[in-house]
Amino acid sequence: MARVAFLGLGVMGGPMAGHLAKAGHDVVVYNRTAAKSLEWVVEHGHLASPTPGEAAEGADFVMMCVGNDDDVREVALGEHGAVHGMQPGSTLVDHTTASADVARELAAACAERGIGFVDAPVSGGQAGAQNGQLTVMCGADDEAVFAAAREIVMAYARECRRLGPAGAGQTTKMVNQICIAGLVQGLAEGINFAQKAGLDVDEVIATISKGAAGSWQMENRSPTMATGTFDFGFAVEWMRKDLAICLAEADRIGARLPVTALVDQFYAQVIERGGRRWDTSSLVHLLQNP
Amino acid sequence: MARVAFLGLGVMGGPMAGHLAKAGHDVVVYNRTAAKSLEWVVEHGHLASPTPGEAAEGADFVMMCVGNDDDVREVALGEHGAVHGMQPGSTLVDHTTASADVARELAAACAERGIGFVDAPVSGGQAGAQNGQLTVMCGADDEAVFAAAREIVMAYARECRRLGPAGAGQTTKMVNQICIAGLVQGLAEGINFAQKAGLDVDEVIATISKGAAGSWQMENRSPTMATGTFDFGFAVEWMRKDLAICLAEADRIGARLPVTALVDQFYAQVIERGGRRWDTSSLVHLLQNP
Secondary structure, three states: OOEEEEEOOOOOHHHHHHHHHHOOOEEEEEOOOHHHHHHHHHHHOOEEOOOHHHHHOOOOEEEEOOOOHHHHHHHHHOOOOHHHOOOOOOEEEEOOOOOHHHHHHHHHHHHHOOOEEEEOOEEOHHHHHHHOOEEEEEEEOOHHHHHHHHHHHOOOEEEEEEEEOOOHHHHHHHHHHHHHHHHHHHHHHHHHHHHHOOOOHHHHHHHHOOOOOOEHHHHHHHHHHHHOOOOOOOEHHHHHHHHHHHHHHHHHHOOOOHHHHHHHHHHHHHHHOOOOOOEHHHHHHHHHOO | OOEEEEEOOOOOHHHHHHHHHHOOOEEEEEOOOHHHHHHHHHHHOOEEOOOHHHHHOOOOEEEEOOOOHHHHHHHHHOOOOHHHOOOOOOEEEEOOOOOHHHHHHHHHHHHHOOOEEEEOOEEOHHHHHHHOOEEEEEEEOOHHHHHHHHHHHOOOEEEEEEEEOOOHHHHHHHHHHHHHHHHHHHHHHHHHHHHHOOOOHHHHHHHHOOOOOOEHHHHHHHHHHHHOOOOOOOEHHHHHHHHHHHHHHHHHHOOOOHHHHHHHHHHHHHHHOOOOOOEHHHHHHHHHOO
16 A cells, blocks of 8 residues: 555545555645645545645655646645655556646656656546545656556546647547537537427437437436436536637647637627536527527 | 338438338338439339329328428328328328428328327437337327327337427427437537647546436537547438528527527538538538637
8 A cells, every 4th residue: 555645635536545445555645725635534534634745755656636727837836836845766557637737847846856747637526536436547758656546546537548748638628628528519409390390209309319429418417418418417507617728729820710610709608698617518508598 | 011102212211111121011212303213113022103192092001201301391282182091080190300380280181181290200310220229209189190100200219209299299309309419519619628728538438328317319429529530320401401490490489599590500500511412410510720
């Protein structure tokens, strides 16, 4: 078993750190809001530290799952950041969905200190974190560093793959979000059309979902789209954060994202209607209520 | 076993009629181009007729699978059309992807003559027709008429469901195509982004395809999109025909299809580049070659 620090106990990080504790690792946690650390400590019987740097002291692996690029820089590299407590030969694993730039920046800062780095954004949502069934998309400059980190990560993952050097985990997560954006909008247009045509949405989906129109989103989100229930986890404001990263990276690498950019604008309209915390399937709301 | 006429022996109708012959039905075929009828007759050992009306004489069921609304009207209701040969109590099943209007028009014309009608567009492509694994989406005013027709249709279907009155099969097929349009564009944007980001597309898809971005299109079309191979069956010009039907019906029922309309325009651009016969995944070509 390893000594592992986990930084960031949000809806994803909290259960992920819990799986590490259950797996028998020696876990120390840190969270910006100390009350959450305390809750986690009471539930899991491990220690909490007041700063990322102190949590990271003596750790073999430091996992982090925070909000955005700025949070990543602060928690990893800031005055009380993790790298200041980490020892050479240890590894930093960043589960935050962030830019590929920040991944490369962290990889360089770690390399200077003899620390390994893996960017490792996840998909699978809150349910995946709770059930330990996340998909983890990794970038790492060193295969051996990745392989050792993977052993730890599998405590909460069903799939953990290295897609290339530092940053490749983030760009793979971007591909995931780009595919979802067009897919969910197409599904929303289909569901709204079915309703306007007087069809029974459940019957229609049961008929077409095994064929060429089929998707995870169709199986899982059609009934909730049809009833206008938008409380299934991944919030519109988080999707807009992710799509902003995708659109910026696309500009950098010269990739066109016409529909992704349009769907991002639709999500902006959902937010204008008070849907900041609705889930991503709320695109159908714009069509149902023009 | 029943007496069945099959009108239209294209890439879909040919194998569908073949499955009826194999199932032991007494089949008579008609095709506009007589040479195709002859080929089919030589292969399957059943009869061909020179007109739809003559093929339909004495048939319990008349199945048709032709090109578009005008073809449907000509073959079913024209001077030598099927209904003129059909007897009261028999049923006309139209597998053409056509408008909901033409379905209702045929249902009314059949009802006047005491003939049953089922609009029954299919999905599953050429492979589905050959393997007898089509999904058939039906509209019928009479449940008993549908139930009897379903017995015949199952010779080439894995799923055959009634979604409502005449026209409901066509509107369900429209939902299918609408969902596919947004989905394929999202996938194309994701694949092109992955390539521009220097990722291995096969590895990326293997990682994300079991999660929330997963779809039939992702499983089946990602490798061909990545290599720019656009010969997998459903042609861009057919998709544009279907999307035109969707967009017209959407106007009629007041449903908004912003991304479907945009993707239709992208397909117009594919055709301008000579891609009339490329398959629908060729949307990625526009992104790869702006």
